[in-house]
Amino acid sequence: MINRLIYSALILLFCVSCAGKPEKKEQVEIAKISMPDSAVKVLNYEQLKPYLVKDDGKTYVVNFWATWCKPCVEELPAFEKLHANFKNKNVEVLLVSLDFPKQIKDELIPFIDKRNLAPEVIVLDDPDQNKWINAIDKSWSGSIPATLVYNKNKRMFFEQSFEYESLIQELNKFIN
Amino acid sequence: MKTLKIGSLLTVFALLTAFTLRTTTVASYKIGDTVANFTLKNIDGKMVSLTDYANKKGAIVVFTCNHCPYSKMYEDRIIALDKKFKKLGYPVIAINPNDPAVSNGDDFESMKERASDKGFTFPYLFDEGQKVYPKFGATRTPHVFILNKNKKKDFVLSYIGAIDDNARDAASVKKRYVESAIYDLLENSQPRVKETKAIGCSIKVAK
Numbered sequence: 001m002i003n004r005l006i007y008s009a010l011i012l013l014f015c016v017s018c019a020g021k022p023e024k025k026e027q028v029e030i031a032k033i034s035m036p037d038s039a040v041k042v043l044n045y046e047q048l049k050p051y052l053v054k055d056d057g058k059t060y061v062v063n064f065w066a067t068w069c070k071p072c073v074e075e076l077p078a079f080e081k082l083h084a085n086f087k088n089k090n091v092e093v094l095l096v097s098l099d100f101p102k103q104i105k106d107e108l109i110p111f112i113d114k115r116n117l118a119p120e121v122i123v124l125d126d127p128d129q130n131k132w133i134n135a136i137d138k139s140w141s142g143s144i145p146a147t148l149v150y151n152k153n154k155r156m157f158f159e160q161s162f163e164y165e166s167l168i169q170e171l172n173k174f175i176n
Numbered sequence: 177m178k179t180l181k182i183g184s185l186l187t188v189f190a191l192l193t194a195f196t197l198r199t200t201t202v203a204s205y206k207i208g209d210t211v212a213n214f215t216l217k218n219i220d221g222k223m224v225s226l227t228d229y230a231n232k233k234g235a236i237v238v239f240t241c242n243h244c245p246y247s248k249m250y251e252d253r254i255i256a257l258d259k260k261f262k263k264l265g266y267p268v269i270a271i272n273p274n275d276p277a278v279s280n281g282d283d284f285e286s287m288k289e290r291a292s293d294k295g296f297t298f299p300y301l302f303d304e305g306q307k308v309y310p311k312f313g314a315t316r317t318p319h320v321f322i323l324n325k326n327k328k329k330d331f332v333l334s335y336i337g338a339i340d341d342n343a344r345d346a347a348s349v350k351k352r353y354v355e356s357a358i359y360d361l362l363e364n365s366q367p368r369v370k371e372t373k374a375i376g377c378s379i380k381v382a383k
Contacts, residue, residue, distance in 0.1 A: 068245045070280075071378060098375055100245075100344055127342045130353075133373040142338075143316035143378035159315070161378075 204313025316376030
């Protein structure tokens, strides 16, 4: 009988400890997202995924970039201009930053503020790149800048730099 | 009818241009391909050829550079790979594929400085004229290509991809892709994982 009691107590203890863990993890992640000094969301791939598969009739232009990536910063004006010209035309621009978490406060946020960057910025922070690069697009080798354009009917991926004209050219395939 | 003809001509033209634009990817080595010899200038001023490695089992070719934060994060791990696998027959050959006119800090003098600051134990070659990296199909830095010598003494491309699964934090690495691939090769079998992907800096091409 005593043995049995100890046994069930042990099981109970084990269950409590295993049920407690994921909850704790979730709390940590939510805390990260709502960092008071940060204006950007920090997501892992599973959390970012819903932003890459919306089927609400809008066309999404998702640019993968980082403040440390020179060609990315050079092509940003094209995406800012696209955002300004098409935000009322059912097109949304999303800038997925691959800046490192420790640079968000010192590099990314000041960059966004100084530049008055209008499109939404989300940080993708997920170390298992081999998994999510393929999940985003099989053709992507992993270099940035890279851009995904999609709507509910069509999806195209570009591992290249854009200028405004070439970006509009691709966008027109989606909205016309 | 005429419009149809013009239309199809345009399509053919579009397809042709599409393929011309992509020639670099089309022509690049695939897993299992024999890698041709190349000769590039090392930071010590001497020329280094793949054929200089005739008595080795293979080589770990790493396209990397000075400026890219991902390259910097991997420098210590590239040195560690060389130290570990040089004696087992797979030395590191690092190649900077960037055009220094487009990529600040990736010029030959800066390569020398970086190599001496970090204490590179391997050659750090300059892909002058950017002729070598397209053959490998390298697109980013760092980008690793493991070569393995077959019975005919040819260098065969056996692995393409990342060094491991965590660029930012070496202590949190779970999968050591390059190490595992070489251990497989040392056991005379093909790497179980032949291709992996990672984020990196795009190779800066001459304008």
